[in-house]
Amino acid sequence: MKSQHEFFQGEEIMRVGFVGCGTMGEHMARNIIKEGHELSVFDINVEPLQRLQEDGASIKQRPADVASASEVTIMMVVNDQQVREVITGENGLLEGLQPGGTIIIMSTITPGVCVEMADVVRAAGGDLMEAPVVLSQPAAIAGELGIYLGGAPETCDKAMPVIECMGKNIIRMGDVGTAMAMKLCHNMMTATIAQGVSEMLTLGKKAGLDFDDIITAISYGGGQNFFLDSKAPTIKEGDFVARFSLANMNKDMGLTLVFADTLGVSMPAGAAAKQVASAAMAAGMGPDDFSSFVRINEKLSEV
Incomplete structure (x- = not known):
């Protein structure tokens, strides 16, 4: 040094x-x-x-x-x-x-x-x-x-x-206050994207599609996103060791919904994703990575 x-x-x-x-x-x-x-x-x-x-x-x-x-x-x-x-x-x-x-x-x-x-x-x-x-x-x-x-x-x-x-x-x-507002906006969007990706992967899996083919096919269109690009390898391997925990994401989503309510902003997609995060928390996935959205979606869909 x-x-x-x-x-x-x-x-x-x-x-x-x-x-x-x-x-x-x-x-x-x-x-x-x-x-x-x-x-x-x-x-x-x-x-x-x-x-x-x-x-x-x-x-x-x-x-x-x-x-x-x-x-x-x-x-x-x-x-x-x-x-x-x-x-x-x-x-x-x-x-x-x-x-x-x-x-x-x-x-x-x-x-x-x-x-x-x-x-x-x-x-x-x-x-x-x-x-x-x-x-x-x-x-x-x-x-x-x-x-x-x-x-x-x-x-x-x-x-x-x-x-x-x-x-x-x-x-x-x-x-002070503006950066934290931006962080809540960011994390709610990230969580909503994670839920959308998880629904897509669950549907594709139940339809019999190959995981690698799904990832490649998504990259050809407007659905490509950073969450899927960065998390696909660990999701494929079943590695849900926390890099950012589901518990922390669930907490941030809750903060965002309360913040949005104080401003009179409707967030139906965010609220739906928060319900799924709450289900994952109830299933004991809180300490795991927030990509565990995939696991709870598979559980709910009996995949």
Whole structure:
């Protein structure tokens, strides 16, 4: 590994914190280390922390300790409740937030909670932005995530050297709340496509069509899509190890439907896909990859 002075010609090495080092977060954090930044980490599970420590990270005992050691602190936790607790709870980020420090929410949560937390952090003398990610674990490992930014332009600019460690397609959508709204739009569309692909594969299988021929034939027309192109090999092999779990997709679909309802937007296709995701959850498929839409469709159709 290069020494730190070899990195960032003309750019300052940043002190970065990372809270939530799970399926995605561990790899995102590791890419920050690879680019020469100083990283402090916290998670309730010790195993990923130990692996990151071997790569050069400093393990902290509380989120507050992460914030006190960092200019920029990233959160990659699960839901609204965890975001609130990590920021405002006992031993939370606010207790250790440095003057002018920035908190970045990279989890997928309700846009309104991001706005709420931004107000709290700004009142405490810091700032908050959101940077939800698209694509799944392989892209997190490669540092090639898509990242949507929501926050003040100067805050996004300050964080950009860190954001660029984790992604290659980065777009600022506006102020806090806008990026999270875009992420919900994206994930609902992805889930609806996944359900459509799963119905198609189930119908083709029951009709006696060859799997490889189906994939090739779809690629000749307007039905070709990234989900099918990227997931076909693992679906064929029956490999449903989570790169992005069905449970997380189900959660995001629920958030999207609630968000859409607050805006008076009808989402009949999304609502139908959410019903199938709920059936998959009831069948115990939550920990598996969200491509398990295929499995629940086959189960429902007795294939």
